Amino acid sequence: MFEATARDHRNQRVQTSIRLGFLSMTLLLAAPVLIVLGALVYKGMPIISLDFLLGDPTHGMTQGGIFPALVGTVCIVVVALIASVPAGVAAAVYLSEYAPENWLTRAINLGILNLAGVPSIVHALFGVGAFVLFFGFGTSILAASLTLAVMTLPVVIVATKESLQAVPMAFREACWNMGATRWQTIRTVVLPNAVSGILTGVILEVSRTAGETAPIMFTGAAFFLPFLPQSVYDQTMAMSLHLFVISTQVPDVPEALPYGVALVLIGIVLVMNSISIAFRIWLRNRKKW
Amino acid sequence: MAELAIRTEQLSLWYGTFQALFDVDFDVKKGIVTSLIGPSGCGKSTLLRSVNRIVERGGTVKTTGRIEVLGQDIHAPNVELVQLRKSVGMVFQRPNPLPLTIRDNVLFSTRLHRDRLSRAEQDEIVEKALSTVLLWDAVKDRLDHPARVLSLEEQQKLCIARLLPIQPAVLLMDEPCSALDPTGTEAVEELIWTLRGDYTILIVTHNMAQARRASDECAFMLMGKLVEHTPTDQMFVTPKHQETADYIEGRYG
Ligand SMILES: Nc1ncnc2c1ncn2[C@@H]1O[C@H](COP(=O)(O)OP(=O)(O)OP(=O)(O)O)[C@@H](O)[C@H]1O
Ligand SMILES: [Mg+2]
Numbered sequence: 001m002f003e004a005t006a007r008d009h010r011n012q013r014v015q016t017s018i019r020l021g022f023l024s025m026t027l028l029l030a031a032p033v034l035i036v037l038g039a040l041v042y043k044g045m046p047i048i049s050l051d052f053l054l055g056d057p058t059h060g061m062t063q064g065g066i067f068p069a070l071v072g073t074v075c076i077v078v079v080a081l082i083a084s085v086p087a088g089v090a091a092a093v094y095l096s097e098y099a100p101e102n103w104l105t106r107a108i109n110l111g112i113l114n115l116a117g118v119p120s121i122v123h124a125l126f127g128v129g130a131f132v133l134f135f136g137f138g139t140s141i142l143a144a145s146l147t148l149a150v151m152t153l154p155v156v157i158v159a160t161k162e163s164l165q166a167v168p169m170a171f172r173e174a175c176w177n178m179g180a181t182r183w184q185t186i187r188t189v190v191l192p193n194a195v196s197g198i199l200t201g202v203i204l205e206v207s208r209t210a211g212e213t214a215p216i217m218f219t220g221a222a223f224f225l226p227f228l229p230q231s232v233y234d235q236t237m238a239m240s241l242h243l244f245v246i247s248t249q250v251p252d253v254p255e256a257l258p259y260g261v262a263l264v265l266i267g268i269v270l271v272m273n274s275i276s277i278a279f280r281i282w283l284r285n286r287k288k289w
Numbered sequence: 290m291a292e293l294a295i296r297t298e299q300l301s302l303w304y305g306t307f308q309a310l311f312d313v314d315f316d317v318k319k320g321i322v323t324s325l326i327g328p329s330g331c332g333k334s335t336l337l338r339s340v341n342r343i344v345e346r347g348g349t350v351k352t353t354g355r356i357e358v359l360g361q362d363i364h365a366p367n368v369e370l371v372q373l374r375k376s377v378g379m380v381f382q383r384p385n386p387l388p389l390t391i392r393d394n395v396l397f398s399t400r401l402h403r404d405r406l407s408r409a410e411q412d413e414i415v416e417k418a419l420s421t422v423l424l425w426d427a428v429k430d431r432l433d434h435p436a437r438v439l440s441l442e443e444q445q446k447l448c449i450a451r452l453l454p455i456q457p458a459v460l461l462m463d464e465p466c467s468a469l470d471p472t473g474t475e476a477v478e479e480l481i482w483t484l485r486g487d488y489t490i491l492i493v494t495h496n497m498a499q500a501r502r503a504s505d506e507c508a509f510m511l512m513g514k515l516v517e518h519t520p521t522d523q524m525f526v527t528p529k530h531q532e533t534a535d536y537i538e539g540r541y542g
Binding site: 100101168170171173174175176177178179180181184188189192193 | 341343346348370371372373374375378379381383385386387388397398401402448451452455
């Protein structure tokens with residue numbers, strides 16, 4: 001009784017091959033990431049030391065450290081976050097909680113999606129026109145960060161909107177029925193429950209911002225500037241541009257150097273991501289439901 | 290005639306072009322339990338949700354006619370929705386405690402409408418509200434637990450308790466027991482009966498036995514119209530309309 005029929009065998013074979021197919025796709029996609037990371041660690045690790053991290057580049061950028069670029073990247077990312085997160089979250093809250101469903105809202109939503117698809121070089125030119133020239137910030141950290149902020153705003157808005165919409169409608173109805181205003185509802189119930197989703201958007205943004213080269217190379221990042229920036233109106237070196245320069249523009253760079261820079265760049269992203277993941281876990285544990 | 294808590298006159302309501310209520314004249318007397326019965330989709334929830342104007346949130350809703358709560362026309366221009374909803378509380382079919390602690394759930398409405406309270410005042414409010422809904426003994430040792438750890442029955446009681454601190458006059462309940470098991474249903478029904486007198490309660494139910502057991506008056510709706518509204522005993526013994534008789538004998542869905 002209950003023996004497999006020919007049909008069961010056939011179904012089983014199909015099931016097995018489909019499963020193997022999907023598995024190999026997954027491996028195929030994971031492989032490049034692992035290979036790249038492996039190569040970076042293997043070739044870049046030997047050069048990494050405290051002196052490398054905290055020293056200035058010397059000998060026409062073929063020796064020495066990367067400290068100015070490291071500091072520059074952190075500054076650019078932090079200023080970009082300060083500019084884009086409050087604006088993005090506010091816009092998302094408006095779109096998801098206040099905006100009536102009409103053609104204007106639909107147009108704005110469409111615009112945001114399209115903004116996410118604009119190539120970064122276009123953002124770079126926009127940044128030059130708007131922040132460097134029109135607002136007169138010059139090539140500076142401020143101009144570079146604002147350019148990046150505009151570029152990553154859609155990510156923050158979309159992630160925030162999605163996490164707001166994941167908060168059950170029943171919570172809002174409960175609040176409204178007790179006479180809560182929309183803002184009271186948002187502040188006490190909606191936002192606290194959407195925070196971890198919003199943070200995910202921020203994590204994504206950080207990863208992108210730290211690695212972008214095109215938008216900052218015309219707006220605030222310098223080829224070689226072995227001083228730390230004094231204010232947001234200064235230019236600065238940045239990791240991504242530095243990597244580009246030593247890989248393609250400077251002769252006689254020792255092989256390990258670019259790998260080391262790339263490894264540190266990935267390290268920065270990882271550290272920033274870990275901080276926000278830790279924050280998320282902390283929030284989740286504090287959650288009272 | 291007894292004083293009225295809710296009175297509608299010629300109330301009609303459209304969702305877009307779809308008319309959900311037709312000239313409803315409905316009087317709900319103060320301090321008693323009135324149950325609202327009728328087949329699915331006949332507009333019971335719509336009528337209920339009109340009373341605290343939460344129905345308007347849908348956007349394309351149009352209302353004509355008049356609704357009075359405690360004698361006040363609720364569509365009058367000087368009516369503040371916040372104040373209206375403060376005195377007309379609502380309980381939903383699925384218990385929807387907020388994602389907060391039990392204590393914070395009870396204090397939520399107070400915090401919306403009052404400035405700072407001392408710890409002692411808060412404790413008093415929490416104990417009073419939870420005692421009123423017969424929940425205090427069960428939860429007094431775990432007030433700081435999240436509300437979702439409670440059973441559905443307890444959650445529904447909590448949802449009633451959180452309305453009480455702001456002293457609503459009317460409690461609207463939309464099938465408050467239909468997510469509960471029979472024991473829970475009985476407990477919540479009992480609770481509703483103890484709240485009678487202090488509050489005016491309008492309760493939608495699909496459960497004939499419940500309407501019969503736990504209400505003073507009963508109203509029957511069909512296809513957006515109010516067909517019959519009489520004392521409960523009378524409706525279940527000698528209904529005036531054929532449709533009512535058919536419905537309570539289970540000849541509609
Ligand atoms: N937001 C809405 N937009 C359009 N039509 C709606 C909306 N809400 C309800 N309706 C329609 O209005 C009618 C009455 O709905 P209502 O929810 O008041 O019925 P009900 O008597 O509560 O039914 P049930 O017993 O199933 O809860 C239904 O035909 C429903 O499809
Ligand atoms: Mg209903």
